[in-house]
Amino acid sequence: xxxxxxxxxxxxxxxxxxxxxxxxxxxxxxxxxxxxxxxxxxxxxxxxxxxxxxxxxxxxxxxxxxxxxxxxxxxxxxxxxxxxxxxxxxxxxxxxxxxxxxxxxxxxxxxxxxxxxxxxxxxxxxxxxxxxxxxxxxxxxxxxxxxxxxxxxxxxxxxxxxxxxxxxxxxxxxxxxxxxxxxxxxxxxxxxxxxxxxxxxxxxxxxxxxxxxxxxxxxxxxxxxxxxxxxxxxxxxxxxxxxxxxxxxxxxxxxxxxxxxxxxxxxxxxxxxxxxxxxxxxxxxxxxxxxxxxxxxxxxxxxxxxxxxxxxxxxxxxxxxxxxxxxxxxxxxxxxxxxxxxxxxxxxxxxxxxxxxxxxxxxxxxxxxxxxxxxxxxxxxxxxxxxxxxxxxxxxxxxxxxxxxxxxxxxxxxxxxxxxxxxxxxxxxxxxxxxxxxxxxxxxxxxxxxxxxxxxxxx
Amino acid sequence: xxxxxxxxxxxxxxxxxxxxxxxxxxxxxxxxxxxxxxxxxxxxxxxxxxxxxxxxxxxxxxxxxxxxxxxxxxxxxxxxxxxxxxxxxxxxxxxxxxxxxxxxxxxxxxxxxxxxxxxxxxxxxxxxxxxxxxxxxxxxxxxxxxxxxxxxxxxxxxxxxxxxxxxxxxxxxxxxxxxxxxxxxxxxxxxxxxxxxxxxxxxxxxxxxxxxxxxxxxxxxxxxxxxxxxxxxxxxxxxxxxxxxxxxxxxxxxxxxxxxxxxxxxxxxxxxxxxxxxxxxxxxxxxxxxxxxxxxxxxxxxxxxxxxxxxxxxxxxxxxxxxxxxxxxxxxxxxxxxxxxxxxxxxxxxxxxxxxxxxxxxxxxxxxxxxxxxxxxxxxxxxxxxxxxxxxxxxxxxxxxxxxxxxxxxxxxxxxxxxxxxxxxxxxxxxxxxxxxxxxxxxxxxxxxxxxxxxxxxx
Numbered sequence: 001x002x003x004x005x006x007x008x009x010x011x012x013x014x015x016x017x018x019x020x021x022x023x024x025x026x027x028x029x030x031x032x033x034x035x036x037x038x039x040x041x042x043x044x045x046x047x048x049x050x051x052x053x054x055x056x057x058x059x060x061x062x063x064x065x066x067x068x069x070x071x072x073x074x075x076x077x078x079x080x081x082x083x084x085x086x087x088x089x090x091x092x093x094x095x096x097x098x099x100x101x102x103x104x105x106x107x108x109x110x111x112x113x114x115x116x117x118x119x120x121x122x123x124x125x126x127x128x129x130x131x132x133x134x135x136x137x138x139x140x141x142x143x144x145x146x147x148x149x150x151x152x153x154x155x156x157x158x159x160x161x162x163x164x165x166x167x168x169x170x171x172x173x174x175x176x177x178x179x180x181x182x183x184x185x186x187x188x189x190x191x192x193x194x195x196x197x198x199x200x201x202x203x204x205x206x207x208x209x210x211x212x213x214x215x216x217x218x219x220x221x222x223x224x225x226x227x228x229x230x231x232x233x234x235x236x237x238x239x240x241x242x243x244x245x246x247x248x249x250x251x252x253x254x255x256x257x258x259x260x261x262x263x264x265x266x267x268x269x270x271x272x273x274x275x276x277x278x279x280x281x282x283x284x285x286x287x288x289x290x291x292x293x294x295x296x297x298x299x300x301x302x303x304x305x306x307x308x309x310x311x312x313x314x315x316x317x318x319x320x321x322x323x324x325x326x327x328x329x330x331x332x333x334x335x336x337x338x339x340x341x342x343x344x345x346x347x348x349x350x351x352x353x354x355x356x357x358x359x360x361x362x363x364x365x366x367x368x369x370x371x372x373x374x375x376x377x378x379x380x381x382x383x384x385x386x387x388x389x390x391x392x393x394x395x396x397x398x399x400x401x402x403x404x405x406x407x408x409x410x411x412x413x414x415x416x417x418x419x420x421x422x423x424x425x426x427x428x429x430x431x432x433x434x435x436x437x438x439x440x441x442x443x444x445x446x447x448x449x450x451x452x453x454x455x456x457x458x459x
Numbered sequence: 460x461x462x463x464x465x466x467x468x469x470x471x472x473x474x475x476x477x478x479x480x481x482x483x484x485x486x487x488x489x490x491x492x493x494x495x496x497x498x499x500x501x502x503x504x505x506x507x508x509x510x511x512x513x514x515x516x517x518x519x520x521x522x523x524x525x526x527x528x529x530x531x532x533x534x535x536x537x538x539x540x541x542x543x544x545x546x547x548x549x550x551x552x553x554x555x556x557x558x559x560x561x562x563x564x565x566x567x568x569x570x571x572x573x574x575x576x577x578x579x580x581x582x583x584x585x586x587x588x589x590x591x592x593x594x595x596x597x598x599x600x601x602x603x604x605x606x607x608x609x610x611x612x613x614x615x616x617x618x619x620x621x622x623x624x625x626x627x628x629x630x631x632x633x634x635x636x637x638x639x640x641x642x643x644x645x646x647x648x649x650x651x652x653x654x655x656x657x658x659x660x661x662x663x664x665x666x667x668x669x670x671x672x673x674x675x676x677x678x679x680x681x682x683x684x685x686x687x688x689x690x691x692x693x694x695x696x697x698x699x700x701x702x703x704x705x706x707x708x709x710x711x712x713x714x715x716x717x718x719x720x721x722x723x724x725x726x727x728x729x730x731x732x733x734x735x736x737x738x739x740x741x742x743x744x745x746x747x748x749x750x751x752x753x754x755x756x757x758x759x760x761x762x763x764x765x766x767x768x769x770x771x772x773x774x775x776x777x778x779x780x781x782x783x784x785x786x787x788x789x790x791x792x793x794x795x796x797x798x799x800x801x802x803x804x805x806x807x808x809x810x811x812x813x814x815x816x817x818x819x820x821x822x823x824x825x826x827x828x829x830x831x832x833x834x835x836x837x838x839x840x841x842x843x844x845x846x847x848x849x850x851x852x853x854x855x856x857x858x859x860x861x862x863x864x865x866x867x868x869x870x871x872x873x874x875x876x877x878x879x880x881x882x883x884x885x886x887x888x889x890x891x892x893x894x895x896x897x898x899x900x901x902x903x904x905x906x907x908x909x910x911x912x913x914x915x916x917x918x
Contacts, residue, residue: 034622163493165845165901200897360878362821362846386624387821389848417876419819419897438659438878442624 059091074264078309095250127248150189296358334399353397363390518550533723537768554709586707609648755817812856822849
């Protein structure tokens with residue numbers, strides 16, 4: 001009898017093992033979400049990072065303050081080891097605020113809101129004034145050619161397509177006019193370029209962002225105009241083709257600056273040599289205070305460290321938060337981290353990035369082999385109670401991208417509601433007051449949960 | 460040869476029919492979403508309803524204006540028939556702004572933000588001043604009994620549980636202190652009652668809402684206090700139990716007023732006698748401008764009429780928008796509509812309500828038999844491209860609830876992201892600037908899509 005009972009018990013344990021694990025994991029996730037929703041610090045931390053430090057463009061004093069702030073927070077949050085990783089970053093400054101006006105055929109002038117694109121050269125002193133040519137795409141530009149463009153300012157008026165459900169698709173389609181537009185215009189002799197702001201919102205805020213000059217072409221000053229400004233310019237241009245645009249900008253590219261990735265980890269109890277990275281980027285544009293882009297990702301990852309370091313049992317694998325420097329205008333931090341990781345041959349189980357704003361999460365993007373995707377998707381039912389249902393997106397993140405490039409690391413991106421992101425993205429209204437505490441915390445809890453599962457089971 | 464080809468063609472048509480329908484429905488939904496995202500008017504309409512008319516409590520001049528405004532919009536939107544349905548509604552007025560202060564043991568007094576609960580009686584002229592007893596639930600109240608409560612003001616300090624993912628669950632658990640609290644306190648001789656505002660936000664805005672007096676008990680004045688105010692009061696009470704609270708309110712219940720449900724429909728081409736109802740409630744509280752609660756539901760339903768009336772083919776079944784009056788403090792409109800529908804024996808295929816704010820939708824709540832639930836869920840894959848994935852919630856809506864009660868009508872509730880709703884719900888910050896255009900339009904497109912499918916196929 002006794003023997004038979006033991007056999008039965010063993011049998012039950014054996015066959016129920018995966019079910020027990022499922023139940024335990026389910027409890028673990030419930031505890032993670034509850035802890036973060038009830039006691040999460042991410043929101044208060046983000047207030048400090050956004051309001052006390054503010055916008056933190058690479059190379060700025062604010063970026064340096066943010067490095068030190070993150071280092072301290074990681075220690076407070078309970079990381080075993082916290083260190084800085086040297087990164088040389090570009091140092092572009094906006095200088096005195098930009099000015100612009102539209103001058104119609106009658107010589108009547110009205111101001112419009114613009115901002116320099118990141119990396120732009122300044123205008124000549126006193127500004128650039130020239131006739132404007134509006135195009136909605138590169139085909140139109142090429143048809144105009146040198147005859148139509150030379151000596152003029154090119155105005156790329158390519159609105160976001162409102163029909164996409166995921167606003168990142170609209171961004172992906174329009175952003176080439178910001179990124180490549182200035183050099184494409186310079187190729188035909190343009191003296192400046194203006195791009196319609198990358199947003200679905202109709203308002204007066206210009207949205208900055210990076211662009212790249214082609215080395216062989218003249219570097220012309222380039223700016224973004226608010227969507228209201230773009231519509232106004234377009235309507236005045238339609239009334240008279242001789243409309244001029246005048247803008248003055250004082251930006252400058254200075255010498256590179258020594259900056260840092262900030263790294264904090266909890267060493268794994270069973271497989272310390274296997275690393276799970278989770279992070280966001282610490283730099284931001286200078287226009288707002290970078291609350292959504294990407295202060296959110298930073299405080300969510302510190303929250304992950306705080307929560308996992310407080311567990312009764314230490315994570316099985318090493319869990320590491322990385323605050324990447326310089327995502328916005330160079331991704332030098334992402335490159336450097338991957339370079340060092342590759343050289344030291346550290347095994348990276350996976351890397352997770354939160355860089356789509358502190359909005360309510362609904363999925364995990366899986367940029368990895370189909371085999372590994374299936375493994376992650378086996379956990380999907382654990383996430384469903386938290387409205388995390390989408391495991392079909394395929395984007396990881398810009399900073400962690402280099403880990404995959406160098407070492408085939410599987411990448412995971414936190415997928416969040418995208419409707420409001422481009423309202424504030426790279427604009428002066430990307431500020432702390434646009435953050436909802438619970439949306440931010442739900443993102444932190446989702447990131448913490450996937451890191452927890454990866455640390456338990458690997459991939 | 461010809462004959463064989465025709466046979467093959469017939470065969471193909473026969474067996475592919477359901478597949479074609481799936482593809483056609485998929486295209487129809489794509490067109491609905493695209494039309495609304497690109498050309499939707501709901502956002503501009505909501506600006507008019509919220510900013511030009513404002514808060515529209517039942518019986519108020521604003522509610523009367525909103526009736527006329529909705530009637531006109533429904534005609535503009537292309538409804539065949541637009542009419543008003545008489546509803547007698549309660550007429551409660553807030554009067555002069557409420558005032559309240561906490562008076563500590565030293566007699567030092569500080570003001571705190573309160574608002575009268577809807578339906579409350581006024582205080583005596585000059586206000587009510589009495590000692591405060593804090594309780595976090597009814598058990599504590601009952602233990603104190605008359606000895607502990609008589610002559611005092613009861614302060615229900617029951618915070619929302621932050622651990623729920625769906626914030627409506629937290630509301631459901633806390634709202635009984637607002638609804639039943641005043642009479643429960645009066646039972647033990649309390650002279651007033653205060654309830655912690657129904658919100659997860661930590662701020663200075665009090666949130667009103669309805670309550671009900673038990674007829675056999677004295678009617679005591681009752682108010683909501685902001686969450687910051689509640690925490691302050693609680694901390695002062697912990698320092699000294701002799702702390703007093705003083706508040707003055709000037710609210711009044713006046714005679715009932717004749718008001719209206721506003722109804723607009725597109726008569727069905729094939730089954731005109733089968734009706735699909737979609738709507739929201741036109742009244743709101745007087746504190747804010749009712750943009751989320753429930754201006755959003757109103758303009759989304761008018762958008763549904765605009766979109767379906769512009770289709771190349773008229774809907775097969777009758778599609779009807781109902782703007783219900785008086786959801787907030789009586790649901791007289793919902794009751795009246797169901798009463799009339801029952802008397803006229805109109806066949807209601809289903810009723811849909813949007814009354815959870817103009818936030819991004821992610822599901823349809825199904826309050827109906829399991830059999831009918833399965834039928835709706837067969838359409839779920841059509842909705843997935845729009846991130847509408849959850850068909851497991853079971854709540855329809857307060858106004859349409861009476862249709863089910865009277866006639867077993869299947870109910871559908873638009874399920875939207877709930878994280879930000881209670882930040883603004885019934886507070887002075889439920890205003891148009893808290894609305895995101897795309898989130899609102901996605902809700903309209905989702906409502907329009909389910910109405911379209913119901914009109915094509917019935918249930």
